[in-house]
Amino acid sequence: QVQLVESGGGSVQAGGSLRLSCVASGYTISNKCMAWFRQSPGKEREGVAASDSDGITKYADSVKGRFTISKDRGKNTLYLLMIGLKPEDTAMYYCAAGCPYRFAFAGAEYFASPGVYEHWGQGTQVTVSS
Numbered sequence: 001q002v003q004l005v006e007s008g009g010g011s012v013q014a015g016g017s018l019r020l021s022c023v024a025s026g027y028t029i030s031n032k033c034m035a036w037f038r039q040s041p042g043k044e045r046e047g048v049a050a051s052d053s054d055g056i057t058k059y060a061d062s063v064k065g066r067f068t069i070s071k072d073r074g075k076n077t078l079y080l081l082m083i084g085l086k087p088e089d090t091a092m093y094y095c096a097a098g099c100p101y102r103f104a105f106a107g108a109e110y111f112a113s114p115g116v117y118e119h120w121g122q123g124t125q126v127t128v129s130s
Helices: none
Strands: 003-007 010-013 018-025 034-039 046-051 057-059 067-072 077-082 091-097 124-129
Touching: 003 091, 018 034, 018 091, 018 124, 034 067, 034 077, 046 067, 046 077, 057 067
Parallel strands: 010 124
Antiparallel strands: 003 018, 018 077, 034 046, 034 091, 046 057, 067 077, 091 124
């Protein structure tokens, strides 16, 4: 049974940093497509960052240069380092896994489509105050 468990969320002031973690069990992330999504009340789930089986990374324009996605294969853990946080980054952040196609052969927005991911975590809340 695949489980993805996120942690690392919290409340920070604008300009602050957080590192989110997603520990996978029953699933080896090293050669898998993994992603971070976020969702605010009343808004659609938004793709934030993703890393495919080739190690190619994709980012939403709103977070480029501020967020970094990475994998620790030894710990079977996915990370999202977030710096320069803004109030508009406030959301529930979700870990996702299992998109079937490599980014080199998919459309530009493929990585940000929630429907292509097979497994999801329960989320961790990030709140950024101004």
